[in-house]
Amino acid sequence: MTNQAATKTGPYAEVIGDPIAQSLSPLIHGHWLEALGIAADYRAKHVTPDQLQGYLExxxxxxxxxxxxxxxxxxxxxxxxxxxxxxxxxxxxAANTIFRLEDDGLGATNTDAGGFYTPLSATDLSGRHAIILGAGGAARAVLFALKQVDIGKVTLLARSPLKALGLLGQFGLSGDVLPMDAPLPAADLLVNASPLGMKGFDGNLDLDLSKLAPDSIVYDLVYNPLETPLLGAARQAQLETIDGLTMLIGQAAIAFELFFGQPVPDDAAIAQALRKKLLAALDQKS
Structure with a gap:
């Protein structure tokens, strides 16, 4: 999706990857560009590993x-x-955003940690206990964010205990490591940072949430499907939930301001319209 007011020679940003057709970023950024009336464009660009250096140059x-x-x-x-x-x-x-520096060089950052934390910003997590499912790239962003807010303890459920222990050490976090199929301990925050529950991915999450605190939060980074089995179980247990689109939109909002110099619209109707577009796009990709 692009802003109809933009021209091919005007300002633009992109998302790059291999493959790239699945990306929802053009829809998200295009929605904000249109809402703000910014004459710019946001595109998807297929870039293979051997093309990366030439693309950046x-x-x-x-x-x-x-x-x-x-x-x-x-x-x-x-x-x-x-x-x-x-x-x-x-x-x-890892980096997920490239932007221009003041000297016109290129700099890297990662907006995933900020996007993850945005919906939790009103929650005091200092000294609390978080359970993280997975030990990949998404888990790294989650752990980085939780370190910044002085989380008390982290329990990592992972397929590779050594990798998970290494992550706890790298981020200087207190906690322990359990197998992916281990019973959940008592905790205040549960985050699925694994692909389990994702459409097209073998395997699912069948977790007993009964030991979670009554005021705990269950946060699933998977957004396709939006209503994952984990979130469904959490809602049945009357726990607060956060879905994967929330992080997807949150990390995009940070990048948008880096690219175009304006924050995304602070308007509930615009936000609701974006989620509606994203859900329709996910339905089409199913």
């Missing part, structure tokens, strides 16, 4: 290019080609 010389979001398989490799002013390589281990 060409875009750096294009004064209309404002930056790009980065999806698989480039989130780590791209750090070899741009500046890393926030040291996201060490902090999170």
């Amino acid at each position: 060409a875009r750096k010389e294009d004064p209309n290019w404002r930056g790009c979001n980065v999806t698989l398989p480039h989130k780590l490799a791209i750090l070899d080609h741009v500046a890393d002013p926030g040291d996201v390589r060490s902090a999170i281990g």
Whole structure:
């Protein structure tokens, strides 16, 4: 999706990946551009690993290019080609956004941690106990965010205990590691940062949520389907839930301001319209 007011020679940003057709980023950013009346464009660009360096060199010389979001398989490799002013390589281990620096160089950041934390910002997590399912890239962003708010303890459920222990050590978090099929301990926050429950992915989550605190939050980063079995079970248990579209939109909002210099619209009707568009797009991809 693009802003109809934009021209092909005007300001633009992109999302790059291999493959890229599945990305919802053009729909999200296009919606905000249109709502704000910004004459700019947001595009999807297929970039293979061997094209990555050439792509960045060409875009750096294009004064209309404002930056790009980065999806698989480039989130780590791209750090070899741009500046890393926030040291996201060490902090999170991957970048998902490239933007122009003041000296017109290119810098990398990761908006996933901020996008994850935004819907939790009104919740005091200091000293609390969080359970994280998974130990991949999404879990790294979650752990980074939780470290910033002084989470008390983290229990990681992972297929690779050694990898999970390494993550706890890297982020300086207190906690323990359990197998993916282990019973859940008592906790205040449960986050699914694994692909379990995702449409087209073998395997599902069948968890007993009974030990979670009555005021706990269940947060599933999977957004296709939006109503995952985990969120369904949490709602049946009358627990607060946060779905995967919330993080997807949140991380995009941070990137949007980096690209176009304006925050996304703070308007409930615009936000609801965006979610409606995203749900329709997910239905079409099913």
